[in-house]
Amino acid sequence: MVPAFDDWRDVPASWKGAVVALGNFDGVHRGHQALIARAGEEAAARGAPLVALTFEPHPRRFFVPDTGPFRLTLPPAKLRLLAQYGVQAVLAQRFDAAFAGLSPDSFIDDVLLTGLGARHVVCGYDFTFGARRGGNVERLREEGRRKGFGVTVLDPVMREGEIYSSTRIREALRAGWVSEAAELLGHRWEIEGPVELGDQRGRTIGFPTANVGLGEHLRPRFGVYAVRVLRDGQWRAAVANLGRRPTFGKLQENFEVHLFDFAGDLYGQALRVEMVDFIRPEMKFSGLDQLKAQIEADGRAARSRLLA
Template sequence: MIPVFDEWQSVPAPWKGSAVALGNFDGVHRGHQALIERTVKQAQALDAPVIALTFEPHPRRFFVPDTGPFRLTLPPAKLRLLEEHGVRAVLAQHFDQAFAALSPDAFVDEVLLRGLAARHVVCGYDFTFGARRGGNVEKLRKRGRERGFGVTILDPVMREGEIYSSTRIREALRAGWASEAAELLGHAWEIEGVVEQGDRRGRTIGFPTANVALGEHLRPHFGVYAVRALIDGTWRAGVANLGKRPTVGKLQENFEVHLFDFAGDLYGKTLRVQLIDFIRAELKFANFDQLKAQIAADAQAARTILAG
């Protein structure tokens, strides 16, 4: 795993003088990937390291603490994706009241220059920074000229007239369009969480499931999905139900994954589960026989989808 720092004051000397990619990078979608690619090219031209500056918790969570789960990628997944696309270290700056209060000039002088000694920064056209979002890309470009660091502003990255954005991906997932979200992301969307103890009801009807913690992940459209899960380095096919299980009268949200032809013990392990395609919306059944028959049909539908 690449090195991660949580305060701009703690970045060690070998990572100073970097080319810096700026942003939240939630999802690390195709637009983010283009930004990172541009940063890598700048770093190569300067013979400099590549570092991403992002924020934890997400500023939206800081400013609106009672907002519901909305994250496309939690920190482990974000770090993995950033590394895959060429980032070599991450400053996951702790976002608190003190950091939120930094003026735009202080963000440049303290974080970018004193903390990172940035030689070049790359950001999107809509990047804002500093208290009350007082800094924009024009101010950043101006400060770069004054303080001697390069600034690249990336134009919107688009597909058929639509900008790649985390907001658009969230909308797709909330509608149940897992394959559309994957196209916008450039990779399948995943839920990554610890397998928790469930009520083991699935075992009684022949479909044992792993109950995966949802955490701060966005909640996609409730229902049944064809999925793949990573176990011991191998992606295994399966079917998953995301929802409140109205047939058994549960109220809490659950993400239950049934893996085909697998009988191992997963309790306590962290599972990565890719949502490949939506099969059906959540339903309430009159009895467990109906539920069992529907699960069997769902499993066959998932096998067909994943085989194609």
């Protein structure tokens, strides 16, 4: 795992003098990957470390605290993906009232220059910073010229006239289009969470499931998915159901994962679940017999799609 810090005042001297990639990086999608790659080129040219500056919690959560779950990547997944694409250290700046109140000048002087000793920064065309989003890329360029750090602003990264964006990926997942989301991301979307104690109903009908905590993850379309689960360093075939289980009159959202050809206790473990294909929407059944028959059909469909 890459070194990570949660406050600009705690960045050690060894990580200063960096090229800094700026952004929320939710999903670490293809647009983000292009930005990181460009920052990597700048870092290599200067013999400097490549550091990502991102924010936790997501500023949207801070400013609109009652918004529903919307995150594509929670911190562990974001750190893993940033490292995968070449980032060497991460400042996941704690986004609280004090940080939100920093002026644009303080963001540049205190965070970028004092905290990170930034030699060069790379950001997207729409990056804003400072209280009330008072700073933009033009301000960043102007201050860079005055204060001696370089600035690269990336134009929108496009696919067939459409900008790669976290918003578009969320829309795809809410529609159940996991293949489309994977194409936009450049990797399959995952839900990662602890296995929690459920009502253990699955084992009573011969279909035990792991109840994976959803946390702040975006809720994709309710229904059944073909998935893969990382277990002991290997991706294992599985089928998952996301929803409220209307057959049993439940209201709480559950993400229940059944690993094929597996027997064991997963409680308390963290599972990474890779979404491969959407099989069907959530349904209500007339009784257990109908439910069991559909579960068996879903299992066959998942195995088939995972082999495709």
